[in-house]
Amino acid sequence: MLLIVRTARRRYIVRREDVATLRAMTRSDNGRREEADSSVIAVELGPLIDPDDVSTAQRRHALIIPLRRRSIALLVDAVDAIIDHADIQPLPPLLGELLREPWTTGVLLIDDQPVVQLDVRAIARSILLQRTRASEQK
Amino acid sequence: MTGAQPDLAERTEQHVLLFRLADEIYALPSIHVREVGRYRSYTPVPGAPPAIPGIVSHRGIILPVVDLRLVLGMPSIEATRSTRLISVVHEDIGMALLVDAVIDLESLPADAFGQPPAGLDPARARFLRAVAYHNDQTVALLDIGEIVTALREG
Numbered sequence: 104m105l106l107i108v109r110t111a112r113r114r115y116i117v118r119r120e121d122v123a124t125l126r127a128m129t130r131s132d133n134g135r136r137e138e139a140d141s142s143v144i145a146v147e148l149g150p151l152i153d154p155d156d157v158s159t160a161q162r163r164h165a166l167i168i169p170l171r172r173r174s175i176a177l178l179v180d181a182v183d184a185i186i187d188h189a190d191i192q193p194l195p196p197l198l199g200e201l202l203r204e205p206w207t208t209g210v211l212l213i214d215d216q217p218v219v220q221l222d223v224r225a226i227a228r229s230i231l232l233q234r235t236r237a238s239e240q241k
Numbered sequence: 242m243t244g245a246q247p248d249l250a251e252r253t254e255q256h257v258l259l260f261r262l263a264d265e266i267y268a269l270p271s272i273h274v275r276e277v278g279r280y281r282s283y284t285p286v287p288g289a290p291p292a293i294p295g296i297v298s299h300r301g302i303i304l305p306v307v308d309l310r311l312v313l314g315m316p317s318i319e320a321t322r323s324t325r326l327i328s329v330v331h332e333d334i335g336m337a338l339l340v341d342a343v344i345d346l347e348s349l350p351a352d353a354f355g356q357p358p359a360g361l362d363p364a365r366a367r368f369l370r371a372v373a374y375h376n377d378q379t380v381a382l383l384d385i386g387e388i389v390t391a392l393r394e395g
Contacts, residue, residue, distance in 0.1 A: 203288035
């Protein structure tokens with residue numbers, strides 16, 4: 104099962120099984136929740152991948168990805184659809200071997216437009232690693 | 242598609258697709274060219290190298306978009322009305338090459354081609370198989386295999 108999620112400028116495919124919980128929230132909810140529960144790190148998905156992909160929408164949808172000790176909440180503008188089955192294609196060979204981060208696992212064509220499938224667990228691990236390094240340097 | 246092609250010197254004519262990057266004319270052997278299409282926005286892929294800024298679907302096949310300007314050491318530019326995507330294949334690797342404009346398919350006499358000038362920037366010279374003069378302009382014949390090699394080197 105797959106989710107089609109939307110940021111300000113892009114759509115992405117996410118495996119449903121990688122997401123423990125889907126939660127609707129507002130930006131102010133997010134600030135309060137981080138204060139109350141420091142085990143959840145909330146990160147906007149759009150600018151994490153493309154610095155220009157910044158949303159101004161107040162309403163957010165959180166994809167909660169649990170890791171061993173902490174959870175990562177990836178925030179998106181919307182979850183557009185949940186689809187049972189889709190023909191995910193691998194990335195073209197030349198590109199698949201050159202990615203800086205292993206965040207992309209395939210591509211789905213929707214109306215002949217490629218939509219990238221993200222490995223949100225890999226993204227969550229990268230975020231946690233980055234936060235851990237940042238706090239160690241303080 | 243295989244790499245077994247007759248050497249330039251063994252041919253009487255070289256069939257090429259001529260295209261433009263900035264004010265320079267380049268040529269690709271037409272044997273590699275599948276199709277030329279108008280520019281359409283591509284889907285960026287997280288973590289992809291700058292020279293491969295995204296992917297497009299070409300008749301249901303996903304192709305990496307290769308910004309030839311960046312490969313050849315030129316600055317990237319915004320797409321214009323003349324921007325084109327040239328769909329090419331080299332040893333089973335498909336790509337959509339982003340170029341400023343496509344000029345035409347031409348058959349150039351093989352003896353029009355010579356060695357690239359020695360004074361060229363080595364970073365760019367590695368991509369040139371030969372240079373020809375056509376309609377009072379210099380045409381640089383690209384080595385698509387070398388482009389693939391350079392992309393893999395990152």
